[in-house]
Amino acid sequence: MTRHSKTHRSKTGRSKTGRSRIGRSGVIAVAVTGVLLLGACSTQRESLTAGLGVAAECTGPQARAAQQQYAETWRKAGEAIGLEGLSPSQADICEVDTSAYAKNEPGGGYRIALAAQGPTNAWATSNEEAFKHRAEQRDVDVLYASANGDVNKQVDNVQQLVAQRPDAMVVVPMGDAITGQVRAAAAQGIPVVVCSGRLGEGSGAVSTVTRDYELQGTLWAEWIAKRLGGKGKIAMLSGIAGVPTAELPKAEAKKIFAKKYPGIEIVAEQNTDWSATKAKTVAAQLLARYPDLDAIWSDSAITNLGVYEAYSQAGKPTPPVTGDVTNGFLKAVQGKNVPFALGAFPPEQSAQCLDVALDALAGEKVPSEVNVDAAVFTDQELGRYVRPECSDDLAVPTALPADLLKKLKLC
Template sequence: MKKFLKVMLVCVMVLFAFTLVFGTSKKDEKEGIVIGFSNASVSNSWRVFMVANYEHEVTLHPEIAASYYTDADDKPEKQIADVDDLLVKGIDVLIISPAVQDAVNPAVEKAFDMGIPVIVFDRKVTTDKYTTFIETSNYEMGKAQGEWLAKELNGKGKIVAFSGVAGSGPAEDRWKGAQDAFSKYPGIEILGQQYTDWSPPKAKGVMEAFIQQFSQIDGIWADSGLMSWPALEALKEAGRPLVPSTGEQLNAYAKFVVKNNLRGFIYPFPAWMSRIAVQYAIKAAQGEKLPKYIEIPVDPIGPDEIADYVQMDKSDFWWVGDDQMPEEFLPSFD
C-alpha cells in the first residue's frame, strides 16, 4: 500500500509540475489567479482521489494562472514550512487541508494576516484567522454512525471503535459525535477505541489484538471503511461472527459487506470537496465575501442500499462517487 501511494504521489506531482510551469508564464503576464494548495498528505487512497479532483477542477478555470502544490506527509512542522514556501511564491489565495487541527495554526494565521484568503477544507484548524472552512460535518458523520450502530444492536452490545489520525479534525470530531450518540444508550459498552491513522494494516493489527482480548464483540464503529473493512477481515480470519459496522464510501468496505451479506452503514465523506475548495478560492481571490463555514450535505447509505451502491468491478481502493472526472485524471490501482 505504501509503495502504491508513493507511486501515486509521484504521478500527482508530475501533473502538477506541468500545471505550475504553464501557470507561471501566465502570471508573468500579470494575468490570472495563483493558488497555493498545502495538502496534509496523500497517505491513503481517499486523499489520492481528493488531489485528483482538485487537479481536474483547476483545469476547468482559465482564470487560474498557476497552481502550486505541497505535500506535508502528515507532518505539521513540514506543513508550516510548506506554507512559507507558497507565500514566497506570491500566491493570491491559500487552500489548506491541515495535518492536525492546532499545530498548523501559525501558518494559517500568517497567510491570513498578510491579507491572503485562506480556504480550509476537509480538516479544520482551531484559529479563527481563516476565510472559510468547507467540510461534510465530521461531527454529524460520527454521530450518525454511532446512532445507527446503537439502534442496529437494539441499544445493547459490546463494541470496538477505530479513529483516524489523532489530533486531526475529522478523527476527533467524528469520535466526539459517536460518543455523544452512544451516551444515550447505556447498554452500549465500548470495549476499546484506537487511532489507526486510516491505515488498513494498522486497523487490522489492532482488531487482531481486540479479538485476542475480548471474547465477545458485537459491533464495529469505525469513522472510515479504511478501518472497518480490515477489522471485518480480521474477524472472518479468526472464525469469529461478523458483526454490524460503519464506514464511508470506500469500495472495499462496501464490497465486503455485500459479499458477506452483512449489515453496514455508509456515511460518505466526499473527496470531491476539493473541487468546492477551488471554486471558493477563486471567489475569495476575486474579492467576494464568503461565509465562514460551508457544509457539504450528503445522504447516508443504509444496509439495504449498499448492494446498489457498490462498484464490484472497481478496485478495493476506489471511492464511490468521487470518480466524476475524465479518465486521464482518475487514479490507477492496478
C-alpha cells in the first residue's frame, strides 16, 4: 500500500495521483476507477466453502504444511525487527479441493475476472498492473471492473462480471457488502480468490491471498513494547474509521497492549484518513497536548510522513513510529534520526492471487489462506530499501519490472 504525493491519500493504494489508467492490450474493461478499502473478516477459514460442494481438508499433512508455512511468515517477520518466537495465535489454514472447478484449456486462454479497487492512487494502480502483467505472462484474458471507491458499485461489478461467465474471479474487496455476490459466483461454479483483503465466513471463496493484518498490528505493537521496555505513553494513529485495513491491525495491537503490557498507556487514538496533511495536523495537536509521547503506533508511512513534518516544524525529535512502507517517507527521513519499524503491504501480491486462481482451474488443492511475504525492517536498514531516484509513490521494495515502473512513472 503506498500513498504519497501529499495531496489526498486513501489507503491501500495510497496517494492519489490523478492517473486514470484503463486496461492494457488484451484487457477487457468493464468499468473504470476505484479505491481499496479492504474487506472485513474472520480468521476462521473452515466454513468458507460450506454448502457449495467444495471440500476443505484442515487436519491432513498438506493442511499442516500450509499452517506451518503460515506461521513461518510470522516468525521471519518478527526476527527481522528483533522479535524472537513470534507466531500467530491460530493458523486455521485448510487445503481446499478445487477439482470441481478443474478445466482443461490447452495453451491457456482462460478468462479471469478482476473486480478491482481502481487506479485512483499509486498502490492500486501498481496492484492492478501487476495482475495484468502476470496475466500476459500466463496467457490469460482479463475481464476488468473497477469500483471507484464505492462498495455498492463493486456489488454491481461482481454481478456484471459473473454474467460474463469467466473461468475464475479475483476480487479486491472493499467491504463485506459483496459477500453475497461472491457466494453466488461460487455457487455458479466460478472459483473466487479474495485478494489484498478479506471477506467473512461463508463467502465461498476458495482462497484468500493477502498480508495478514493481525501480523502487521502485532509486529508494530511488540516492537514498540520492546523499545520502551514495556512502559510509556503512546498515541495510536490509524487510517479511515471503520475500514478493516485500519481497524484490524489496531484492534490486535490494543489487545496486545492490554494483555501483555499494562505499563504502556494509550493516551490518544486518532484517525488520519491515510493523509499526510491530516496526519501533520493531528500530530501537531498531539505534540501540544502530549509533549512527552514515547512512541506513536501508526499503520501507515503516509501518516508517519505527516508526523515527521509536524515534529520537525516544531523543532522536536520524532518519536519512534510504525507502519507500512512508502518511498516518500523513507526519502524524507533518510539521514535523520527517526526510529521506525515498517512492514510492507506489496501491491504485486495480485500476481500471486492470479496464480492461485489458475491453480484452482487446474484442479489443484489450494490453501484457504495465503499470508503474503513482505519486507519488514527498521530505520537501521533504510538505505537498503529507499529508492531516491524513484517516485514518492513507489511501494518499496518492488518486484515490478523496470519497464512497467517506467510506464507507471514510478521510476
